[in-house]
Amino acid sequence: MNIRPFLHKDFRMRVDHIGHQQAPVVVIDNFLLDAAQMVEYAATGAHFAPAAALYPGVHAVMPSPYPMFVHFFTRSIIPEAFGLSDRDVVDCRCTFSMVTTRPDKVGVRQLVPHTDFLDPNHIVVLHYLYAKPHGGTAFYRHCATGYEGGAVDQRERYETLLKAELQAHPPTDYIRGDTPIFQQIASYDAVFNRAILYRSTSLHAATIPAEFSYDPDPRSGRLTANTMFFYGDQTSFFGPPRKPV
Structure with missing residues (x-):
């Protein structure tokens, strides 16, 4: 990937606190200098395949x-915003992703908000x-429990x-705003070269418009x-200390 490891000259950042739990969401606009080059790489050099998990x-x-690069640019931002100053990155997963599957072709759990992990030490960029x-992307509260994160x-x-609620109110489309089961507590528009950072425990979902095309071309589709x-x-990195022999 031929991109230059520099922040954009118009880099801007803010930290929001959303919902009753005041969960932090970091919003960075004009993130990387060569974001357009990333799109070209995705279109010409990346090898896309069906997602193995619940991603549609x-x-x-x-x-x-x-x-x-992302770790280098966020290594001081994330610990401060999420209260992780006593920790550092010990594992990372990173992919290009594109929503290409229509709602009638996915399972019901892919139509409602989800969490990625239940460990609050996992941070999504x-x-x-x-x-x-x-x-x-939007964030949600589960109405019956008040949970905003797992x-x-x-x-x-x-x-x-949730199992009982989905049987009583089965969704037929990707969630957009409030439903009988979930209340939207925050929403972030997709702006080219914007990054949002949040805990993987937050209930969230992609906002997929009704007129969405499910375009598989990285140059014109929903590429993230x-x-x-x-x-x-x-301990996470090295394991527990060994006991003296």
């Missing part, structure tokens, strides 16, 4: 320089490489209630760079 579309492996009218001790109750950083301590 395709993924492609991101060349290693990109997550290295979602980099938009497209602009409207392809929609952005946690291990909440999982059983949430899953039990999705990076997941796991912030761990020394």
Whole structure:
């Protein structure tokens, strides 16, 4: 990937706090200098394949320089915004992603908000490489429980209630705003070369407009760079200390 490891000269950042839990969302506009070159690489050099997880579309492996740049540029931002000053990145996942699958071809759980991991030390960097009218990303509250993010001790109750609710109110399209089950608490438009950073535990969903084309061309479709950083301590990296023999 031939991109220059520089921030854009018009880089701008703010930190929002959303919902009752005041969860931090970092918004960076004009993120990287060569974002347009990333789109060209995705169109000419990336190898997309159906996503293995619940993502409703395709993924492609991101060349290693990109997550290295992102970590370098956010290594002081993320610990401060998310209260992780005693930790550092010990694992990373990074892909190009494109929504290409229509709502009638996915499972019901792909039509509602989700969490990526239940560990609050996982931080998502979602980099938009497209602009409207392809929609952005929204965050939600589960109406019955008030949950705005997942946690291990909440999982059983949430899953039990949600299963019953989805049977009573089965969705037929990707979520856009409030429903009988979820309330939207924040929404971010897709602006080319904008990045939003949030905890993987936050309930969120892509905003897919009704007129969405499901275009598989990276130059004209809903292309994002999705990076997941796991912030761990020394034990996360090296394992627990060995006991003296």
